[in-house]
Every structure is written in structure tokens, then in C-alpha cells.
Amino acid sequence: MKAPAPLLLITVLQGLSGGMAVALSIEVIRGKPVSPIAYGVALALALIGGGASFTHMHHFSAGRYMLRGWRTSWLSREAITTGLYIAVLAATLWWTVRAPGVAVGIGWWAGWAAALGLFAMWVTAMVYASIPAMRSWHSPLTVVTMMTTGILGGFMVVLPFIGESASLTIASLVVMALWLGFRGLQFRFFVDARQGVNAATATGLSRAPHRLQDSGTTKPPYRSQTQIAPDLPALTRHLAMAAILWWVVVLPLGLTLLAHVLKAPITIAGIRAASVVTGSFIDRWLFFRDATHSSRAWFADLGPSKPGLAGAKF
Amino acid sequence: MATDQEASTSSRSVHTTCYMCACRCGIEVTVENEKIRFIKGIKESPVNKGVWCAKGGAGIMTEYSPGRLTTPLMRRPGAERGQGDLVPVDWDEALSTVEKWLGQIRDTDPSKLAIFTGRDQMQTFTGYFARQFGTPNWAAHGGFCSVNMAAAGMYSVGGSFWEFGWPDLEQAAWFMMFGVAEDHPSNPLKLAISALKDRGGRFIAVNPVKSGYGALADEWVPIRPGTDGAFLMALMHVLDREGLVDEEYLRAYTNAPALIIRHPGHADDGLRAGDDQEGWWVALPDGSLGPMAESQGQGVLTGEYQWQGLSVEPAYAAFRRRLAEMTPRQAEELTGISRKTIVRLALEMGTVAMQHPVVLPIPWTDGYGRVHAETVGRPVAFHAMRGLAAHSNGFQTIRALFDLMMMLGTVDVPGGFRYKSPYPKPVPPRVKPSPNREDYQPGQAAKAPLLGYPTSPDDLLVDGDEALRIDEAYSWKYPLAAHGTIQNVIRNAYDKTPYAIDTLMIYMANIAWNSTWNTMDTRKMLTAKDDDTGEYRIPHVVVLDAYDSETVAFADIVLPDTTYLERWDAASLLDRPISEVDGPADSIRQPVVAPPPGVRPTADVLIDLANRLKLPGFVEEGVAKYADYHDFIQFFETSPGSGVGLLAGFRGQEGQDSLVGEPNPRQLEAYASEKAFWFHRLEPSQQYYRMHNQAYLDWALQKKFLDRPAPIVLEFYSEVLQTFRLAGQGLWPGKKPKAPGLKKRLATYFDPLPGWYPPFEDELEDSQRFPFRILTQRPMTHYHSWGSQNAWLRQLLSENPIFMNPLAAKSLGLTDGMWVWIESRLGKMTGVLRYSDAVEPSTVWTWNAVAKQGGSWGLDPTAPEATRAVLVNHIISDTLPSDEAELGTIFNNDPITGQASWYDTRVRIYPSELHEVWPKVQARKRRDDREKRPKWLKYDARQPD
Amino acid sequence: MQLTIITDLNKCVGCKSCQVSCKEHNTSGAFGPLPDANPYEEADGMWWNRVVTMESGEYPNTAVMYLPKACMHCYDAPCVPVCPTKASYKREDNGVVLVDYDSCIGCQLCMWACPYGVREFDETEGVVKKCTMCIDRIEDESLAAEDRQPACVQSCPTHARTFGDLDDPTSEVAQLVHARQGFTLLPELGARPAVHYLPRRPSPAIISAETVDAHMESEGY
Ligand SMILES: Nc1nc2c(c(=O)[nH]1)N[C@H]1C(S)=C(S)[C@@H](COP(=O)(O)OP(=O)(O)OC[C@H]3O[C@@H](n4cnc5c(=O)[nH]c(N)nc54)[C@H](O)[C@@H]3O)O[C@H]1N2
Ligand SMILES: Nc1nc2c(c(=O)[nH]1)N[C@H]1C(S)=C(S)[C@@H](COP(=O)(O)OP(=O)(O)OC[C@H]3O[C@@H](n4cnc5c(=O)[nH]c(N)nc54)[C@H](O)[C@@H]3O)O[C@H]1N2
Ligand code: SF4
Ligand code: SF4
């Protein structure tokens, strides 16, 4: 499908913010003083993300009905949980500003912020994971990958603010390993989803090969049906994957090592955070852009106007 | 939503006849706020019975096309023809200019006017106009369309498919369809196939391509193009050997038993025995010979007899010899269809026909006076169209199909082929153009209708070897060109052969693009000038069109027409009937919405011109008979007092008569209030075997469908063709050609019995260099060129790849989606290749007429139709090479009817380094009198503009 | 009650009449218009019913099939629960799935949730539109009986489409589905579409291969 910018922003930034809240609450629990700036950043990210999601609304005035569907709609729930999370985060920030250093009460708020951050992240992931038609997303992998991405990014972003923290660094490396595992499985899952589009059950015709006939009449309605988009060329997909691995894993690992050697943690941690965030955005872009929807069975990429795309077969 | 509806200021529904194609369905158009809200089929219409097609419903967008012409136009003084550099003029200026040109021609040599009409649905009128003008040079589109189908039917059974006859799929058990993609009666065919399917009937599609109707076939027979004649002959071979032939039918209703003289080298060879010029003679079982009319259907089909010292034999005997030569084995080699399949299909159709008749409890009496207690039908039906017609061997192939139908006894029977009124007509129908030069004189009307059916070489429009018509119809080259040969006009006019013309009037044909061939050269011919004078070789071109087609750019004067929703019109029994098998029907069009102020109905414009020119038949004793076409429709009679006019219903002063009756001044009103059509259902006893059904024949005489009540004998054997063969052999006593090449054509192709010969392209020297045949198919959503201006329809089809079987493609290293060259002996073009397993491996195909010249039709020059769609016509040759210079141009036509052989073209295909459409036709200067094309179209009839 | 449309693939010739009549009616209907971007350039417009052409099998055993595809008015319509504003809803009285444009925010989640690719986004209004089962026709009592059916059913030139109540076992649609092994698309996705298709029903050759062989032999064809 098409990757909508507002959704890139909300999902990545909300995840980062939630991950930060988790990291910060760990610090709080461990009795470390937390900087209001870090909470400020977390809040800013959440606000930008939330704000971006508003721009995804095309019929603004109808936004007031957003919560009507909370009983069934993960999107409605996402609005509620993200909203709640932002509120609690703001309160936490207020506490940290009012009482810098470890203060009574902050622990409670920080804990709630982390829990809500995780919860909101989970709800957001569920928006995507709960759609059977989006074949590539309909899996717990969507949830765990999205959540580990957020947590990993959040940890990485927090680190420059709290200076050296071996335990947090180690924790983030563990999350990174988890992410790597999940992401690998997810990559496979996407491949299977792409190849598993079921032409036979989509048409009632059993004999292969299946082919969509006549490009002149089957110009895919990419413009009005955003659940599909031209199939991503394999090269682009692999380049994107390589970039993700580079920014999320290879470079951060290298930087971590470098930080260890150079003993200049703060700057390097900043670069490392930027690297992971960059990688997260590319990853999320690929998540949307490369997702295979069940309706692809009826929309092949055709026509010389779209050079380099897969043929009419699927 | 209720409030929205209430808000609409006005709403009305108008009944009329669709013109988005030639099917002529009844439609009800709802108009709200003077905008078209909805178009739907009329349930009671005998044509479409309430359904409508994609084009029909999308008529809304054609009405509002930015491609519409809105004012008369004239080539800008000093501008070159073909650039589309046209300036608006007022009607008076445009008409007086045309009047001046035409007046001069009429006073000197009316043949210098060539008026050709394409998708014309008022041919009775346009033909009448041309005839009254005095030129022989008129025809509609039949020559480049399907005259083979019409003529082969008329010369076999006095009817044909489409508007003339029909497979009775409501009662058929077995149906074989040859070379049909969409066809003219498209909604009726869909309804019919649906009826067959509902009843579980078996459906076989013979077609190199599987698509559309054929996709529903129970069996696909992927035949090599151009070889159906061989296939049909092989089927008949098997039927004959297996004795699966309805001999009784052949004996009683066809001339299969007719005695034919065997006298090679003499003027009577191959002609009928018997002294009665009108009838056929047959041999009876007791060995005596006598007129068929008195044979009680007992004429025998075999043997040899003596008659007046001459050896004679039944036509069928000769045919059996012919059949013996065309074995399934041979057909397999030619057609690519396995012998086993051929034998099985023959056994299937023969078994169903002979062993599973439909019997209706309808008594009827035949022309011999025999009373039949029941009506028996052979429930095997066939349908065919341009897959057979558009080949240079098409006429004889279709003759073979009609002979097959006769063998199976399935003409005008339940479950078989059934005529549509006013058919059957005599074989062939008794109307002929005047054959003499003297009959086309200045200041006079032509002596006879301009088109018809010659019955011997003496009827040809020739003076020696020279043609009298600019299109060479009815010449030695194309003797039975019953629909004219519009495709020959431009080259001949350019060559000034047989003579130069002065004015070319084109109505409703896009002859500078998709209905021409060798398109690039044709466009040059339209703009060519004489070296010595610097004048255009075709001095004046007048285009009567409603839309900004490619051809409009070649006009000196453009007279803008209304759309079909803005004018009065008649779908007449005198033209192409909309009748159904159960009885005659006709319909009208009436204005639904008001035309833009600058346009006028073409028929009104022609009447205006006729009145200005004081043409006989239009102006009598100085008084104009018709103010406009509305008048003409109601008051025209085929001859004074005949009581037969354009419309058959509501005749007589009070509208009390049908078919024959005085003109009714309120006839159109009556139609308008009766859902715009009239239909008369024949009595059941008149519905079948009509060529020989006395009750029907008597009625048809009374209603002037026929001029005598004699039975019509179906022509299994065509004596008419034999007369032409005799002329080719130099044996015909009357007119005959001199040039050896012409004689050879007649002697070779005018075979009185059907058979197969290779399409001409296959006979050319280097044909093996071009291993594929390229075909086009009609898309169901577009009607030729005019569908692409429609904002909705063009979204369904705007570019057309070349479809090729992957087996064939892979062997040449061609991959799916690749740009390729498609090269014929004429030239080459590019296209994008698409794999399809639904095409026979020696065939490639694409959709017809999707490509556009940039800037025409109100489309943006970047539109895919102009930048990515391909026009096959560029590489279809208009001519055939000929060794005999004296013959002049031999067009790429069927040698019998002059039918354009679109589907003969052979090509080779190889990868293209060029990844764009070629040949490139420069985008036209856009006509600038319209507002910028909208970024969004949000059509809503409920919103007043 | 569950209204539905059954398409007989044994009769559908792919003419796209249903596609155009849908546009024709609905663009000026209660749920219209159906906008078209760049109508005279590279046009790209909204259609609530799109006919797909499929080919399957290898030459010469090729099948060609046409599949008109509009909203399936699913029993367990996945587009409904995902909607945050409840703009997408399924009518309890007749099972028709509709969108209330006034409360739709244009988030397009329903488009992703629908397995069938039949919801279309209207950029100009920022809402999602789709087949309404021509609810404005079938419930308009001012219309003649023959017009109180979906436009696409009324226009279909092969009468391949039938409209009715799938929940009523005596209805034509229910009986067709039952008698003709009606099937749904992508049943594995669990949406339980109300719209069914009737499979091809070939009429086999009536002369057996053995009979042909016998004739080939005896006649030496
Ligand atoms: N929608 C729509 N309807 C139309 C038209 C239109 O433009 N659009 N045009 C109208 C006009 S003018 C006409 S003439 C008719 C034409 O009606 P059709 O004859 O139905 O149309 P064509 O597209 O010429 O289809 C010819 C078919 O013959 C097949 N064919 C080609 N060569 C052979 C052969 O040698 N043997 C066999 N067995 N098959 C062969 C082709 O594959 C194709 O399927 O349609 C009319 N109806
Ligand atoms: N390659 C290839 N070429 C073919 C064929 C093929 O099979 N293959 N088929 C051939 C056949 S069978 C045919 S019949 C021809 C058809 O070819 P044409 O007869 O040229 O048909 P159209 O392209 O539809 O052009 C008809 C013209 O009528 C105009 N027109 C439409 N409505 C009106 C109206 O209401 N009033 C007026 N005055 N004008 C109107 C249109 O603007 C257009 O310019 O094409 C032939 N060309
Ligand atoms: S088949 Fe032809 S006449 Fe009938 S509705 Fe369609 S376009 Fe109109
Ligand atoms: S209108 Fe009928 S035949 Fe045509 S595509 Fe639709 S369902 Fe098929």
C-alpha cells in the first residue's frame, strides 16, 4: 500500500516516546535523577505524532465522533490510549519540572507513563495487526516488532540525556537482538504474504497460471484505493532492508563499540539515537509500502507506463 | 437525500433509441434540471428488453464531451488542410459555400460529388439524397465493414445475420459461433447467449481468440485466421459421409437438387436446366425432369441426367465431389484444429440436428401446398461475423456456412437461423443500381437506387473495363460490392482514377484514422496537391460530424451535427431493420435535450442543401416538400402513393395502419407516446420457414415486403456467381472484361459452390517472413473511435497492448511487457507485448480503434490514447501488389464483394529499442474554443450548473 | 434479512454494463457524486463496481473469466468494527453496509480492512464511498417496481446478476446459491460475504471420444 506520512509519524514517534517513557521509568525506579528535558522530548514526540495523526483526518469536523467506535475500533482506542498517555506524560513532566531529581510521586507518574506508553504502543500495533485483509500485517509479529522498534528507539534516544548507563545500554542491546529476531521473521512473513495472494480463492478458478488480462481495462485504482500500490521492485525492497539493518543495528553497534573505546558517550549516543530513529522511519515506511493486501489478487501492476514493475502474473 | 430530490426543479423521462452503437436499443432518458440523470433500457423494447450496455449508460458523458463540435468551421484562409486550423463561421456562410460547390458539380457532372457515410443510421435518406443529386458515388460503411456477411447471405438465403437474421438461441440446443467479438446487435446477442446458457445448451466458439462471448463457450476451437472455409468444408465432408444431412429440407427448400448444365467451354455451362427462366428444374425419383415448383419437394440430389441433349446434374452432386476433396486431414493442416475435433464437432451438430428435432405444435402450409401438422426445427444454430467476413476469402467462407446451415435444414426453423423482417427477400433481393453512364447525368436524379444486388455481369457499373463509380463498386474488380467500397475512395480520388472528383462529403466516418488503412499515406493523399496547379487533388472536403475527430482536421468545411439525444430520427425497416425474429419492428429518436445553439441535425442540413439545389424529389414545382427531417420521416414514400415510408407503425391519417398506409402527420408523436417503437408480432403459423410459408408469403406480399407470393428457393448453388465466372471465361454473352487480370479474378473466385482459397496475403512472395496474423477485436465498452472521448468509458480502456501466446513469444525471446516492433509488408509500428494463453499461437491481436491523434476528440495531448495506445491500421496495407499495370490499383479487398480484408494482415514481431508509440503522429493544434479541461469531473445531475 | 447480488459467472461476458450503470446511477444518486480525476487526460476515477478479467490455465486449456466486484455486504463485515466513528455501519434490517459521510473522517482504515478492494476514497470530500446496494433505489417507493433494484442488476445484458434476500430460503438468490454451488471470494478471510458467485457450468461434448475414434477408424478420416 501507500505509506501515508501522518501514519509514519504517529506510529514511529508514539513508539519512540513510549520507549523513552519506559527507559525513563526504569531510571526512576533505579532511583536515578531524570532530566525533565528527556520527558519534554518524549512529550514533544508524542505530541507531534498525535498532531500528525490529526492531519490524517480528511474530514476534520467529523473528528468529534472519533471515540464512538471504542468498543470495536482499535483506531478509536488508539486515540483514547495515546491521548491518555500524553496526558499522563505531561503530568509526569510537570512533576519532574516541579520537583527535579527523584521526588515522591514522580515514581508513580513515571510508572503510569511507561505502562500507558507501552499500552498505547500495543493498541497502535493492534490497529494494524488486527486486519486480516492486510496479509502482511495480520500477525503477532506486527505487534512485537512495532513494540520492540519503539522500545529500542526510545532507549537509544534516552541514553544521551542520562549520560553513561551500562545497564540501559545492555538492555537496549537485548531489545535490539529481540527486534532483529522479530524483524527477520516479519520479513519472511511479508514474503509469504506477497506470494500467498490466493488467486484461486479470489476467483474461483483453480488452474494455474493465473493472469489478469488486458492492461487497458485493469488500470489499478491506486489513487482511490489506498490499500494497494504498485508492487515494490525487489531491488528497492532489499535496499530498504539493508538500510534498516545498517541504521538500526550495524551502525548503532559500531557506535556503541566506538563509544566504549573513545569514552565520548554523549555525542556518540546522540548520533546513535539519530541512527536508530532514521532506521525506524525507513522500517515503518517499508512496513506500509511493502504490505500486501488481499485485494492485490485483482490488481496487477501493468503497463509500460510503470517500467520495472512485476509482470501481470501473480 | 429527500431534500435533494425535492430541490430538483424539473424532471422528465423521454423514450428514444440509443446511438452509442448500431444495435439501436430502446432507451428511456431521465432529465433533471435539463441535465441527463439516467439512461436505461426500455423493458418493452423488442431489441434490448430492458437491458442496456456500458456504452448506452455512458451516453451521458458523450452528450457532455468536450470533443463536441459547436459551430460550423472553415479552414482558415491560407492554412493547409490537415492541420485542423479551422475557424468558426456562421451557418449561412458554410451552407452557401457548399451549395456553390455542389451546384457547379450538379450542373456539369454529378459524379464529381462523392458522398460517403460511415456509421450512418439513415442510409435510406442519405442514399436518396445522393440519388436525387445524380451521383453514383454514395455508400455507407459496408465496404470496410462486413459486406461479405451481408452479401453472402443475400446471395444464399435472401437474408443474413445481424439485422437480417438471427440464431434462435431460445430454442437451440447446440450453438456454434464463428469470429464474433461484439457484433452489431450486441445486447440481443447477450440476451440470446444468456437464454442458451439458462437452458444448458452447448456453445462452441470458433475463434483464434477466446474472449467476451467466447469466454463462455463450452468449447473453444482456436482456429488459424482465414481458414474457416476449410474447416466448414471439412465439417460438411463428415456430415455428408455420415449421412447427417437433412435431405428433405435440401430437396424442398433449396436449389441443391436443381439441375445444372455441364457444358464446359460454352455459354450455358453451370447455368440452370429448364426453360422457365424463373424457376429451377429438378429430377424426380422416377427419373423425369420438371420444374422444382411442381416437384412437391421430391427433387433428387444425385445422379446425371440428359436435358435437351445436354448433360445435367443436381447441384448437390457437384458439391459432393467438392466435399470429397476437403478432408478433415487437409483441414487439420490448414486450420490447426485436430481431425478428431473436426469429426466430433460434425458428429455433434449432425446428431443434434437429425436426432433431436424441436417440434412445435404449429401447423403451417408450404409453397407446394403441403400442409405440415407441426413445425419441426433442427436446434442447431450458428452465428458469425467479421472473423469470417474481414478476409479476402470471406464471401466464399460465409457461403460455406450458409450451405452448411442448409444441409442441416436449419434456416428459418425453431432453434436454427431465423429471419428478421422484412427478410427473407428473393435471393438476391431484387434491387439494382443503374448500370449505365447515361443514368448519371447533370441536373437529373439517378435512375435507380445506388446500391443493390447485381444478378449478372450485365448489371455492373462499368464502361468496358472502366468503373463508373469512384470506389469501383460493381466493377470487374468488386462485382458484388453490395454496400459500396468506401475504403477505396480516397486513393482513387487522389489517383483521379477512374476520374477526378470535386467534392468529398464525409458523414460519420473517421476515414483519416481508424477506418482507413495505410493510415499515414491516406492522410497524405487527403492533403496532396497537383504539381502543376498547386490545387488539392481532392479539391473540396466537407465533413459532417458531431465530434472533433481526426478527420475533422482534414475538412475544408465542417458542418456540426447534433448528438443522438438532440434530433429526430428513424430506425427504419427500409434500412437496417431492428426487427426481431418474431416480427417486424422499428423505432424513432426524438430530441431529449436541446442542442447547443451552433449545431444542426445533419439530415436537416442535407434537406436544406437539397432545397437550395432544388433537387428533384425534394423540390417539386418549386415547392420544397420537406422542411426538415421530421417532415421527411413522416411524409417520404418509396414511390408516390406506395404507402410505404420510413416508419411502418401508426400510418394512415389516424395512425390506424401498419406497414402500408398513407403518411400520418402525427406519426412521430404516436411513436413518442408508445415508448418510441413499433413492433408487430407475426402469427405463430407465419413465424417459421418463411421463405416457403404460404401464409407468411401472402402476408408479406400484402405488406409489400415482397413483390410476389412465390416461395423463395434458397441458393445452395449460386448461378449468379456462375454468370460472372462465364464472363471471366469470355463465355458470357453480355458484358465481360478485357484485361486478363480481371478475367482471371472472375474465373477463379466466382465459384458457384463455396470452398476455400488462401487469403491473398498468404499468396504473396514473402509471406513466410511474416509468420503471425494480426487481428483486432471490438471492445465491448467502446464504439470505434467515438468511445474514447467519453470520460467514463475511457477509464475502462485507454491503451491496447498486443496479445500473444506465451508459447510463441518465448520461442522468439519475447517477454511479457516488452516493447516490440510489429512489422507487416507495408511497414512497422511499436506496441507493448502481453502474454495471453487465450490466443492461438500464430495470431496476435489488440483492441480496435483505441489510439487517437493527440489533440483530437477533446482529449489532452498527453492522454494515454495519444501516447500509449497503438493503431494497427498503420501497417494494414490498402492495396495488393499486382503485376498487371493496366489493372490499376487492386485494393486489399475480397475479389467478389470488395470487403476490406482487415484480418488478412501478416506480421513479424521482434524486440523494439524504441520504448514509445511509433509511428508518431504529431499532435494536432487543439481547437481553442473550449474552456480548460477540468481537473475533477463530479457529475451530478441533481446539481443545477 | 440480508440483501445480496448473485453473479452467474456462467453468463457474465465481461461487458462492464454493471460497472457503468452503477456509476451512472450513483454519481447523481443520494450517495454521489463519484468523482473522476483528470477526466480528459490520464483519467482516474471512482467506481463502486469494477469488472476484472482473469485468465487461467495453459493454452489451449485456457479459461477466461470476468468478475464484477463491488461491496460484498459481508455478514461479518470487517470494515465496520474498525471504523472509529461508526460511520461505516451495517443495517440491521437488511444487511446493507453503508457509510455515513457526515461522520466519516476519511482515515481509510475501513479500506484496508475490507478484503475485497471495493471501498474508494474520495479525495475531494475526504470520505470513503462504496456500493450502497443502490439503497436509494430499492427503498424509493416512488419508483416503479422494476426500478427498485440495483442499477447494475437491472442493466446486465446477460441477466447474470440477481438481487434478493439471501436469508430467505425461498428467495431466488438463496435458491441459486444452493442449487448452483454458489461461492464467495476469499472465504478464508472470514468476512462471510453475502455476495455470491455461481461457477461455470460447462455443457460437455455430446459425442464421446470412443465414438469419435470409431468413426475415425471406420471412415478413415
Ligand atoms: N462495442 C462495440 N460494438 C460494436 C462495434 C464497436 O466498435 N464496439 N463495432 C460494430 C461494427 S462496425 C462491427 S462491423 C461489428 C463487428 O462485430 P464483430 O465481428 O463481432 O467484431 P470484431 O471485433 O471484428 O471481431 C471479429 C472476431 O473474429 C475473430 N477472428 C478474426 N479472424 C478470424 C478468423 O479467420 N476466423 C475466426 N473464426 N475468427 C476470426 C477475432 O478474434 C474477433 O473475435 O461490431 C459492431 N459492434
Ligand atoms: N484495424 C482495423 N480497422 C478497422 C476495423 C477493424 O476491424 N480493424 N473495422 C472497420 C469497421 S468494421 C468499421 S465499421 C470502421 C468504423 O469506422 P468509422 O465508420 O470511421 O467509425 P468511427 O470511428 O466510430 O467514426 C465515426 C465518426 O462518426 C462521428 N459521429 C459520431 N456520432 C455522430 C453523430 O451523431 N453525428 C455525426 N454527424 N457524426 C457522428 C464520430 O465523431 C466519428 O468521427 O472501422 C474499420 N476499421
Ligand atoms: S448495445 Fe448499442 S444501442 Fe444498445 S444500449 Fe448499448 S450502445 Fe446503445
Ligand atoms: S453487466 Fe452482467 S455480463 Fe456485463 S460484466 Fe456485469 S455481470 Fe457481467
Ligand code: SF4
Ligand atoms: S474512512 Fe470513514 S468510514 Fe472508513 S473507517 Fe475511517 S471514518 Fe470509518
Ligand code: SF4
Ligand atoms: S466487501 Fe468490504 S466494504 Fe463491503 S461489507 Fe465486506 S468488508 Fe465491508
Ligand code: SF4
Ligand atoms: S448495487 Fe448499486 S451501488 Fe452497488 S454495485 Fe450495483 S449499482 Fe453499484
Ligand SMILES: [Mo]
Ligand atoms: Mo463495421
